Amino acid sequence: MEVTRTNFKDSLSTVYSAIEEADFLAIDGEFSGISDGPNVSALTNGLDTPEERYMKLKKHSMDFLLFQFGLCTFTYDQAESKYVIKTFNFYIFPKPFNRTSPDTKFICQSSSIDFLASQGFDFNKVFRHGIPYLNQEEEVQLREQYEERRSQSNGSGNPSYISPNSNKGPGSIPEEHREYIGRVDNVDLLSYRFPKGLHVETLETEKKERYIQISKVDDEERKRRERQKQEREQEELNDAVGFSRVIHAISKSGKLVVGHNMLLDVMHTIHQFYCVLPEYLLYCFLRLLDTKLMATTQPFKELINITSLAELQKQLKESPFKSPKVVTAEGFPSYDTAQEQLHEAGYDAFITGLCFISMANYLGTAFYTVCMKRYNATLTSRVFARLFLMRIIDIPYLNISGPDLQPKRDHVLYVTFPKEWKTSDLYQLFSAFGNIQVSWIDDTSAFVSLSQTDQVQIAMNTSRYAESYRIQTYAEYVQGRQQVRESQGHSTQSWDEDGWVKPHYTSPSTVGAGPTGYSYGHNRYTPFTL
């Protein structure tokens, strides 16, 4: 079902009941771009910590716009052993709500736009009919604006003059009005009372010219008009909050939310529809499960070769997996997996849900029970709240319910050298120590991974008297960086004002608190267990 600004209000009850009756939800987002600045994974070539990756995405990817949000609700019909699905394709656009509302700017990345264009993506639908939204802070501000206006009213309407939040910040008052507002500041305009029995209202002509209408009314009529006005204001407020209401409903439902490689989707969802992203994403208002992480973890890791969504879905049709029986709810347009409609958010959400069911079924009843029932939040977040990290070579996920994995990087050296050096110079330098892998950091430094950890000390000894280059162990490098950050005043403060994040405890001293059985180089990731 396609939802735009045009039919959003009428569709909302359908959306709410679909969420309410669902056993789980699948989501997907389409963005105006993926990464601003240098390739997020390029610089350290897969040696980011989860925290660093999160910070990079926060810094370089949040200025893009999530402009299509796909939601597919899955409800199990026990009697017929089938899933009934409802798919929604929401088009999103931050249309300025009124004169004073924020004029959002967002970045477009040509390659992303070109890719979506080649898939037939309808940009006109986004920009002409996209549903607006507000984050919580903007919603509160707007509500306060309405309340302030109401309290300034003398009970018989409200004067056209609205006190601005700030009467001097540059830009907050249109230039041409500033002098006027400066002058009236001292005049107690607002305490001026219109005589009782007069109804005063600011109205707008079709040409957006504002005028004041003063009419003589009796007390009852006045109250009726007031009520009408308040209802209208409440509706305006709801319209402005717009798509964020759907996210609030998902969050309140406590339902499991499934996505494929969903870190960016989750970050954008929080950023656009909730609030400024916290410094660390350690706890989230959604119960999340990432099918890409699931597919790259035991036992699926051995059974599945390619984990891109389209390929995963194909492989999960074949033995030992089974496609679930799925029917589209009446009144909803159905998708045919044979006619791929990839990169339409609703379709992607749909097949993400299919992938999840196939993998969940493979794991058996116990898993199914966990997934389908509402759960104690602590347990749930332990099981689910791990998001797949693309292209980090030895940490598969960002753990948003506990400390991140601390990979063993004993075999990694941090090397600094003159800027004339090339990869070949590094190969030559380390030629005595077996195979190496070079990960460039910048012009004068790189990580060099040795294949044998016992060579590390020898390499360190060799470099002791070197003048043109310098070698540190990975541990020394991390410690040095930590000191630099602390001297710059970066504390490890947690961001938990509204209960979103838990205290930050990924300091080096908590190594070992993470899952056990995890070490680099042997591919022994923690299996995806309960």
Next chain:
Amino acid sequence: MEVTRTNFKDSLSTVYSAIEEADFLAIDGEFSGISDGPNVSALTNGLDTPEERYMKLKKHSMDFLLFQFGLCTFTYDQAESKYVIKTFNFYIFPKPFNRTSPDTKFICQSSSIDFLASQGFDFNKVFRHGIPYLNQEEEVQLREQYEERRSQSNGSGNPSYISPNSNKGPGSIPEEHREYIGRVDNVDLLSYRFPKGLHVETLETEKKERYIQISKVDDEERKRRERQKQEREQEELNDAVGFSRVIHAISKSGKLVVGHNMLLDVMHTIHQFYCVLPEYLLYCFLRLLDTKLMATTQPFKELINITSLAELQKQLKESPFKSPKVVTAEGFPSYDTAQEQLHEAGYDAFITGLCFISMANYLGTAFYTVCMKRYNATLTSRVFARLFLMRIIDIPYLNISGPDLQPKRDHVLYVTFPKEWKTSDLYQLFSAFGNIQVSWIDDTSAFVSLSQTDQVQIAMNTSRYAESYRIQTYAEYVQGRQQVRESQGHSTQSWDEDGWVKPHYTSPSTVGAGPTGYSYGHNRYTPFTL
């Protein structure tokens, strides 16, 4: 005529001949946004210098995309005393050309996008079928890439390996190939010669998988294939340069280019299709005339009230002006000014041209002659190269062919004060000195314009012992800022490597070199004369 990627190549000769035969050209651009950061004119409330305004636009507006370019060519038919017009609407989009081409990012401003959407702007046409472009630097790089590849070829084809510009800069080589390329760097792969009589070519399957085809051919066939290949490469290069070729043609034609409030159009045109904007826009490769500036200057200033394009066009239909006789060239769709299609770039260019003709006719034959004939560049630029500056209260234009006007700002004071102060405090402080105008700079400073210059010294004297605030004359303020900039190493270096800009000579010592008869407060702007 609508021009997209689909019909661009076929339309190019039509565009070229329209430019070649025209008496003058009118242009207009549509952008994805107007201003990034705070409102460009808000901070100093109309007291920017032209240089400051240019720098602000350069900093805050060039990250938007010019995605529709309107060109309307006007050719005078002396026999029938009418203009024959040809209108082109070009859709522009920086579609990445190949794997190594730049992945342009651009900003969208919601209010601008929403406005264009409400006018029926077709974003799908831009993003799906927009014409690509390269600036001169990118064109040179691409040409060098082709030449390098050709010189590496042994005359019987070229190996698939292409030397990257840099073999170590982060991001320039896809991660997964970096190790490989690092290794082969020392192997003289490129000097490897295929035996004569073998033709080696890298081809791509429909699925974009690349493979090498080796075939046995005789000498003649080999030469034929080589020629074909070079022609193909030249065509690819032309395709990549794309829309910039139209701008090159306009530039080369030397024809007068008319625009309405065209500063941003000109800056975007240079930025996207030519090169990084120079530090000062003192000379431009186009002969420019700004109809908004013309309409706000004598003698039109007294005759025309509103100078927005649509209103101007309406007023220029009425006495004492006359609408020119205009016909659309055969084969071109015609615009009807009764059915306004404002904010389609082609239509806006069209009516800008109409406005220009009406005003030019009003001025009479001498003006007409100057406009229509190709002219000595020095004279021309003196006459035309002034672009309208929106919202600067006392300097109407940016002079790109000489020193900017130096307004008399003797009546302006620069005041600093505690951040608790409001406009009313400033009114109170200066209450003894007649009417004032306050232009906020930031929380603790503002310009205060007195209505009488003779009050300035008295105000200065009064403040001598004040502790909570401080007053400087505008001249002192400018001098102080100049010193700060110089201490930060901002020189007044000129940017004239390719002959675009003339030496920068707007230093305070050249005041007086500008047009005479100019002083603030009497609205005696230099009339728009020859």
